[in-house]
Amino acid sequence: MSEKIVEITEAELPHNLKTLWLKALSAEEMQNHTYAISLVNAVLKDSPGFLAGRQLARKCAIQVASASGKKKKSGGMTALLSGGVSSLKLASSAKKDPISALIQIEKELEKDPFEPQINDVLFDTAMRLNLLDTAAFALETVRKGAPENTKLMHKLAEHYLLRDMLEEATD
Numbered sequence: 001m002s003e004k005i006v007e008i009t010e011a012e013l014p015h016n017l018k019t020l021w022l023k024a025l026s027a028e029e030m031q032n033h034t035y036a037i038s039l040v041n042a043v044l045k046d047s048p049g050f051l052a053g054r055q056l057a058r059k060c061a062i063q064v065a066s067a068s069g070k071k072k073k074s075g076g077m078t079a080l081l082s083g084g085v086s087s088l089k090l091a092s093s094a095k096k097d098p099i100s101a102l103i104q105i106e107k108e109l110e111k112d113p114f115e116p117q118i119n120d121v122l123f124d125t126a127m128r129l130n131l132l133d134t135a136a137f138a139l140e141t142v143r144k145g146a147p148e149n150t151k152l153m154h155k156l157a158e159h160y161l162l163r164d165m166l167e168e169a170t171d
Helices: 015-029 033-046 051-067 077-096 098-111 116-128 132-145 150-162 166-170
Strands: none
Touching: 015 033, 015 051, 033 051, 033 098, 051 098, 051 132, 077 098, 077 116, 098 116, 116 132, 116 150, 132 150, 150 166
């Protein structure tokens, strides 16, 4: 991998992306969640380590899903059939090209932000890129949407333990 990715803050965004980010924040404030997601995805394409962008995209995707009544129970048979195939493909492409896979993962999470398999792929991809906070965020999202997924909750706890974040691991 020739390109090094690090997690960055809003202050570290390049000027052209900061403008898009501010538009995304404004769109979210005006409850135009779909537009906010598209703006955030444009920012994430050029700055995949921008965790605040990923968090806003997920927040907006949750709003879109609940507003349209599409909030399906993650982990059900439908999720296994549709998400399972997608997660296998994503996991495979993430091993070959993790940076490009992040874009595809975000597109899948737009459809179902709590999908455990896709968030698990995001976790693994983020770990491969050493984006430790992004990895934790992926499993924290599952914790909010599918806390009964003990396998991923244990994975999250182990992640926190390895980082000496004992309080988070206990939670």
